[in-house]
Amino acid sequence: MSVVSVEDVWKRFRIPHERRATILDHIAGALSLLEGKRFTFEEFWALKAVNFKVERSESLGIVGPNGSGKSTLLKLIARVMKADRGTIKTDGSIAPVLELGMGFHGDLTVKENALIYGVIMGLRRSEIKKRTDSVLDFAGLTRFQDAKLKNLSSGMQVRLAFSIAIQTEADIFLVDEALAVGDMEFQQKCLERFREFKKEKKSIVLVSHSMDLVKGFCEKTLYLLNGESRAFGPSEDATNRYLEDMKSSAVAKGG
Numbered sequence: 001m002s003v004v005s006v007e008d009v010w011k012r013f014r015i016p017h018e019r020r021a022t023i024l025d026h027i028a029g030a031l032s033l034l035e036g037k038r039f040t041f042e043e044f045w046a047l048k049a050v051n052f053k054v055e056r057s058e059s060l061g062i063v064g065p066n067g068s069g070k071s072t073l074l075k076l077i078a079r080v081m082k083a084d085r086g087t088i089k090t091d092g093s094i095a096p097v098l099e100l101g102m103g104f105h106g107d108l109t110v111k112e113n114a115l116i117y118g119v120i121m122g123l124r125r126s127e128i129k130k131r132t133d134s135v136l137d138f139a140g141l142t143r144f145q146d147a148k149l150k151n152l153s154s155g156m157q158v159r160l161a162f163s164i165a166i167q168t169e170a171d172i173f174l175v176d177e178a179l180a181v182g183d184m185e186f187q188q189k190c191l192e193r194f195r196e197f198k199k200e201k202k203s204i205v206l207v208s209h210s211m212d213l214v215k216g217f218c219e220k221t222l223y224l225l226n227g228e229s230r231a232f233g234p235s236e237d238a239t240n241r242y243l244e245d246m247k248s249s250a251v252a253k254g255g
Contacts, residue, residue: 003172004052005090007089009085009086010048011045011076012045013044047224052220052222054220057201058220059206059217059219061221062205063207063211063242064224064225064242070176070224074096074098075098077174078096092170092171093172094171095173098176104161106148107149108148108149109147110147110152111132111136121165123164131167135167140186144156166194171202171203173197173204173205175207191213211243220232221233221234
């Protein structure tokens with residue numbers, strides 16, 4: 001049974017030709033619009049005719065070079081953005097482990113931020129209170145629980161956000177490079193937690209630049225290039241296609 005179904009999905013962005021760097025530029029632009037002047041925009045299709053399905057308890061990897069549409073696709077599935085064409089259907093609750101740390105407050109303590117972020121991620125206040133100690137332990141931040149968040153490194157903050165996000169009782173996890181945070185020990189802890197999710201019949205969609213991670217963890221992989229599906233199927237095949245393309249591209253540029 002499919003828990004994520006993406007059918008002929010397109011996403012467009014409009015890029016203004018006139019760049020406005022200052023407040024005065026924006027005011028001048030607004031005045032020009034009031035005077036009837038029009039600005040031109042360039043259409044950029046971030047995704048074009050993308051199709052795939054994710055089955056229950058299945059893990060899907062999404063690979064491709066920077067700017068290929070990977071993060072945009074996750075945001076569409078999470079309903080953070082809306083597709084211009086096509087349909088996206090999901091069956092079950094979703095935990096978007098995307099822009100980690102949105103909602104953090106630097107002047108609050110690590111423990112206080114854990115409580116607030118847990119509520120933002122959809123956990124009941126009573127539930128996140130019960131889990132706070134295990135969250136801090138998982139993130140390796142127990143001894144920093146009373147420190148102000150702004151005194152922690154960005155990597156430590158992301159570890160905290162990730163540790164909270166995976167506490168949610170979701171059916172589908174959307175993960176955008178979050179497993180790249182922290183040291184090897186933390187990454188292994190994250191992978192072990194996701195393996196537990198798979199045993200619980202949860203589904204995971206993982207964006208990553210690590211081909212070894214994708215091949216070792218995901219049954220299927222979608223390879224995006226310039227917003228289009230270049231390959232979709234068994235992870236070994238799709239990642240090899242990506243690596244071959246990148247090698248050919250590097251050779252062409254070198255030549």
